[in-house]
Amino acid sequence: MVTVEQFCDVCMKNLKMTVIGNNPDEDFIWCKCSECDGIASYPRIKGKDANFYKGIINNNKSEH
16 A cells, blocks of 8 residues: 655645556546545656655654
8 A cells, every 4th residue: 555645735734645546648646545544646757657756755753
């Protein structure tokens, strides 16, 4: 399971969300909120899949 940290407009906070849509041809990765089960979009770098973003998130957390 791949997760990304994304702001949920319903919960009004940053949460780890499960990736539910991972089409490299789309401009967004679609994620499901872990608290309200809502759907949020996460902007992608063209041509990268969700596993690429998992690495970015893990690297950012180790720096803080």
